[in-house]
Amino acid sequence: MVKGIYIHIPFCLNKCNYCDFLSFKCRESDKKKYVEYLKKEIMLYPQYEYESVYFGGGTPSILDSEDLKEILSLLKIKDKGEVTIEVNPKTVDYDKFKAYKKIGINRVSIGIQSFDEKKLKVLGRMHNSSEGKKAYLEAREAGFKNISLDLMFSLPDQTLEELREDLKELFDLKPEHFSIYSLIWEEGTNFFEKLKRGELKETDNDLEADMYKTIIEEGKKAGYIHYEISNFALPGREAVHNSSYWKNEEYLGIGLGASGYCDGIRYKNQVKFKDYYDNIDNGEKPILESEIVDEEAKEVYKYILGLRLLQLGVIPKGKYIKLCEKLRNLELLEKKDNRYLLTEKGLFIANDVFDEFV
Ligand SMILES: C[S@@+](CC[C@H](N)C(=O)[O-])C[C@H]1O[C@@H](n2cnc3c(N)ncnc32)[C@H](O)[C@@H]1O
Ligand code: SF4
Numbered sequence: 001m002v003k004g005i006y007i008h009i010p011f012c013l014n015k016c017n018y019c020d021f022l023s024f025k026c027r028e029s030d031k032k033k034y035v036e037y038l039k040k041e042i043m044l045y046p047q048y049e050y051e052s053v054y055f056g057g058g059t060p061s062i063l064d065s066e067d068l069k070e071i072l073s074l075l076k077i078k079d080k081g082e083v084t085i086e087v088n089p090k091t092v093d094y095d096k097f098k099a100y101k102k103i104g105i106n107r108v109s110i111g112i113q114s115f116d117e118k119k120l121k122v123l124g125r126m127h128n129s130s131e132g133k134k135a136y137l138e139a140r141e142a143g144f145k146n147i148s149l150d151l152m153f154s155l156p157d158q159t160l161e162e163l164r165e166d167l168k169e170l171f172d173l174k175p176e177h178f179s180i181y182s183l184i185w186e187e188g189t190n191f192f193e194k195l196k197r198g199e200l201k202e203t204d205n206d207l208e209a210d211m212y213k214t215i216i217e218e219g220k221k222a223g224y225i226h227y228e229i230s231n232f233a234l235p236g237r238e239a240v241h242n243s244s245y246w247k248n249e250e251y252l253g254i255g256l257g258a259s260g261y262c263d264g265i266r267y268k269n270q271v272k273f274k275d276y277y278d279n280i281d282n283g284e285k286p287i288l289e290s291e292i293v294d295e296e297a298k299e300v301y302k303y304i305l306g307l308r309l310l311q312l313g314v315i316p317k318g319k320y321i322k323l324c325e326k327l328r329n330l331e332l333l334e335k336k337d338n339r340y341l342l343t344e345k346g347l348f349i350a351n352d353v354f355d356e357f358v
Contacts, residue, residue, distance in 0.1 A: 176233065182212065212348070269288055
């Protein structure tokens with residue numbers, strides 16, 4: 001049963017130095033055309049009733065609110081459903097946030113990345129530290145009561161002290177939710193090239209582990225529940241949409257390169273505009289590749305996604321009971337009632353733990 005819908009907006013003002021998300025600089029006419037096709041794609045699916053809607057990118061806040069309104073008008077959203085938009089501080093202001101509220105968006109996720117001026121420059125962000133904070137304060141002023149901030153750590157040359165400064169600024173703002181990802185050096189990015197040329201270097205593993213530990217400790221002290229590997233929330237403010245991914249629930253993925261999971265099939269949409277538009281012109285879903293998720297595969301997804309939810313974990317079945325017990329003996333999982341959860345030790349090597357289930 002489809003619960004949520006993810007809508008991908010593949011446009012950005014500029015490409016950040018570390019980012020390999022599917023996004024491009026664009027003209028006004030590109031946006032208009034794309035929105036028309038998004039609406040057509042939505043109409044290719046049955047009318048579901050959504051518990052969550054997520055505009056992700058790229059930079060969804062690059063679109064006019066009128067366009068977002070037209071897209072939302074096509075969707076049936078449950079009463080009190082979560083409607084999130086990812087925003088880049090450089091593309092928003094008080095009026096835009098007001099408009100978002102008016103069209104039914106009730107959660108914003110702001111791409112802050114860091115509050116450190118120098119780090120923002122290195123990352124190639126268009127916004128500076130005060131613009132990041134300003135975006136947050138304007139969202140509040142416009143009436144948003146559910147705000148998430150996106151940060152990164154393990155940045156080039158970042159010290160533990162600098163991370164602590166970022167955390168302090170973050171907790172001073174008191175968002176309901178925050179995500180914090182360790183920098184991934186993605187092939188094809190400016191950062192990756194600089195790494196190869198020796199102009200930047202990766203963070204030492206021990207320092208990265210210390211940083212992650214600090215985030216967990218300080219997050220806890222500030223009142224946040226560490227509910228997923230990279231996600232923290234005040235009680236009751238866990239992200240509904242993203243949590244549904246980890247609960248292995250079905251959702252539609254709409255837009256260029258979007259992934260979805262619908263009627264037992266996981267799929268990924270076309271990644272080239274021409275193919276995406278051609279498919280839709282032919283009345284076809286613009287799917288590039290898909291995988292039928294049989295019962296066995298569904299079980300595997302259950303563990304590798306479910307263990308990410310640190311308080312919920314998984315209830316194993318069949319042969320996985322033995323595997324969970326083995327991982328418990330290694331102190332990588334712990335058992336609470338009939339659920340298995342990642343331990344702190346497991347958390348630091350989570351990907352190795354997940355590999356055991358594949
Ligand atoms: C689509 S972006 C968020 C919204 C908006 N595009 C922005 O950047 O302001 C999703 C988030 O993924 C994270 N991210 C992107 N590239 C990353 C990388 N190479 N390593 C770690 N995190 C990354 C960033 O925290 C980013 O805010
Ligand atoms: S981090 Fe966000 S703003 Fe920067 S290029 Fe990636 S999607 Fe665009």
